[in-house]
Amino acid sequence: MYQRFTVKSIKVNEAENLIILTFAYDIDEDTVNDSSITVSETSGTKQPLVFDKVKVDGPVVALHYQGILVNTEYTVTVTKDILSIMGDPL
Numbered sequence: 471m472y473q474r475f476t477v478k479s480i481k482v483n484e485a486e487n488l489i490i491l492t493f494a495y496d497i498d499e500d501t502v503n504d505s506s507i508t509v510s511e512t513s514g515t516k517q518p519l520v521f522d523k524v525k526v527d528g529p530v531v532a533l534h535y536q537g538i539l540v541n542t543e544y545t546v547t548v549t550k551d552i553l554s555i556m557g558d559p560l
Contacts, residue, residue, distance in 0.1 A: 475558040477548055478529075487538050489546065491531045495554040499526035506551040507533065512543040519544075 481490045508518040523534035550559045
């Protein structure tokens with residue numbers, strides 16, 4: 471059965487300032503950077519947050535940010551620059 475290369479889930483771990491994205495396939499970790507995934511406040515400043523650590527483990531990408539505010543809504547933008555390990559774009 472064919473499954474499109476998509477983002478399957480987004481989870482936030484507020485205690486550790488982590489945003490965890492799970493994709494349908496394993497990720498090419500060289501394509502994960504601050505321009506292929508951005509996180510910014512939904513209202514107010516649209517300045518993207520800068521993540522300081524990235525961990526790619528198969529289909530899971532964990533982004534560690536400094537300064538995520540509790541009870542603040544953020545928008546996560548994932549571009550087609552992210553590729554699977556087979557070279558499939560989103």
